[in-house]
Amino acid sequence: MAKIELEKAYEASKSEDKIYQKWEESGLFNPDNLPGDRQEYFSIAMPPPNVTGILHLGHALENSLLDTQIRYQRMLGKRALLVPGTDHAAVATQARVEGDLKKQGMANPRQELGREGLLAKIREYAENSKSTILNQIRKMGTSCDWSRLAYTFDEPRSEAVNEIFRLMYEDGLIYRGYRVINWSVKGQSTCSDDELEYVDQKTKVYTFKYSADFPISIATTRPETKLGDTAVAINPNDERYQKYIGQKFTVDVGAKNPLTITIIGDENVDINYGTGAVGVTPAHSQIDFEMYQKNKEIGLIQVIGRDGKMTEEAGKEYVGLGINEAREKFVAYLQANNLLEKEEEITNSVGTSDRFGDIVEALPMEQWFIDVNKQIASRGRSLKELMREAVTVGHNGDNKKIVKIEPDRFQNVYLKWIDNLRDWNISRQIWWGHQIPIWYCDCGHYFYSSNTPDSCPKCNGKNLKQDEDTLDTWFSSGTWTFSTLGWPSESNDLLKFHPTSWMQMGYEILFFWMARMILMSTYALDDIPFKEAYIHGILRDKNGKKFSKSLGNGLDPIEMINKYGTDALRLSLLKGTAPGNDARFYEEKIEGTRNFVNKLWNISRYILQSVESAEIIKSEPESKTLSDQWILSQLNKTIDQATKYLNESQFSLAIEVLTDFTWNDFADWYLEIAKIEGDKNQILLYILQNLMKVWHPFCPFITEEIWSNFNAGMLMIENWPTSKEVDDKLVQSDFSLIKNIVSAIRNLRSENKIEPAKRISAIFLANNEENKVIIESQREIIEHLARLNELTIDQQNPETPKKIENAAANVIDGIEIYLPLEGLVDLKAEAKRLTKEIEEIEKYCKGIEAKLSNQEFVANAPAAVVNKEKQKLAEGQEKLEKLRNQLATFN
């Protein structure tokens, strides 16, 4: 049979697309098609990338995590499902398209194109972008089930959104309310508290009085809003001002009407901060609005409009002015009238819209909200409580229905956020999104309907109009884990795959997304959305800066794939990062992993070219030499560790142990021995095949490519190797003496001083045959060498290492060689260390003995404490004995 020849170096670009196609055509990404009796289900909902652009490194990281996990689970024999999808990303997408249109010279796309026209443009953009990003996900090798492809804005998902809206509406959780909300003038839409990005700015704080005879001074950073003040709040315990509570003052500051300022008491006002009094502007501050709700009689005056300009209420002199102009004018007025007492520069932070970038205005408006505190009749508690419960005691108190957050510190972050959570504003004034399924009739009645209703259920009127607003994009994303599985119908998928098994996301969307998924799922399905949430950090560039378009420091994953291959990219993203921590990422990292991928290729190339046929080796071949025994035990140990790490989602550590074995133990060490000892094809093939399996989740392409040389099916659906019991007697450190001898010999060989083949074998065979035991420790090797040479080992004699060197040299035919034994036989130091440790533990044991012989202690201390002391003593003595025995072998 012809030997198998591989190309000299692995060329990813030649294989990858072909292999992905093979996988996709096999239909095996779909768990329904997986062969074998797979009882256990494993599912992941892919965090849907926004249809706003192309794949970036963050996506690449997520795909690497997701696919590694799902491939591993599939190989474990589970019905593994990874549902792919995309997110319509309401605001983000519309902002993007509007921005593009403006760049092309359209001044106001909404006006010029109208709702339908603009939506068509956005749809076109989204579809394009969607197909780009889905193809890029294929490039990443992601083994998701394309037959279940979902989109947050497609029919089934819209149905889910409408249905959950109905449920919440009927439960009274969704309500329409007049509130102060965050308004982006640029985007002409509201945004939720979480969508704000706070930036520091330098600004002035002005201390002033409304009029010369007004008794209390107040301070503000927003003078222009003071035209809408209706009250001054002071602490009711403030002796300076409490006498004014309830009094009304009329002041004329130039607004349309003179202001009536009521003095109200409020516990939250800090007596010692500033002037100890707060000017209350109910229309333009959330906190002031809350005060207004408690004291409705003070009234509310809106002086800033949706266009970001002063309203008529602000007065003739101000109407139509921008914020800054109005501010200057008002400050000038204060100065002119001698009302301004102080002007200081401070740094404060202002909320900006994360999508449109402008500073948001607080405006009062009629909007849709989700009430997070209301008791839900069917659940007996509030959404807040549901959200809290799912990560603490478990949903419904069932500790099996618990969302485990990894790393767990994010649990606190999440819980803290819930504590501060206010009602969630879900309506947006943009057009790209799920339109709110509420219809208004001329008669004033409004009602829910999932489709266009015929008539008003109250008055039978036919003139109906749907609410023009759309839903916050996170409203639909929140349903993702179950809307992708067929909810609201009781589909088979839903029964089998929900709750999903695993979820991963960056910490920056913890609140946006994880919280909303938990909310939606616990509410609508009475279950958690996923069992485990793995939180990863964000990738930064070499200098620790975030990757961003504006900085131009982005690395294009597709470019990296073309240059280094997908496997290398995937490995480099997962390597050397700990869960939840940010990681720096740069091209040299990929170079390193590319080298490793190539190593994998060359190992295979070497083995395959030397074997006659590449059958699958089903069971562990018999070992003939010590080196065989060692490498196989190393393999088993490595599989064990990698499995453990993968079960804990410790991808980086799994890669580390696998790399160490593959490169150091197998390629650099065992393959070299194999060249000398010969006749190892079975073992080589066996190890190679196992390597392909364990590397497959990380490097799916190259492993599948190599696997195709065996007479077998697809690697993707092979079973994960189970390790045979590891022989603890042969651990790596015990082998290092032999390793060192061999490397010394290899050096000699390279200097052409010896022809080593027979001699290395001699060491191994001698160890095995003459003793008929496996070497247990360095010491044993030394002793063994000593016996062969009839040497007496004198641990105390400084000459000993030298003698051992000579002995080893004799074993291999009396050739004089240098053996690097330092670090291995520093027995004196070892003995000294042991003696010291024994002394310490003796002292420790004596201490406990003394305590135990103290009658008072034994009589008075609780039994548990006494027992614990006894146990400690027993442990100490046990250890002492072990150490003494160890020391004895030295003498």
Next chain:
RNA sequence: GGACUAUUAGCUCAGUUGGUUAGAGCGUUCGAUUCACAUUCGAAAGGUCACUGGUUCGAGUCCAGUAUAGUCCACCA
């Protein structure tokens, strides 16, 4: 103001119930290399694990505090 994270080799980072001599990759230096692989191999140098205390027989690891950097939240009258 409240938290969280990080601080380990020149650089980037691992180090998960406390346990022998703290690791990796890159970089540096020296050497090797027709025989799977220069996308290679061997070796070396390089560490007061930020600092100060504490707990422990034993601390990079646990506790308290300090410093520096970063992130989040709240407040911003």
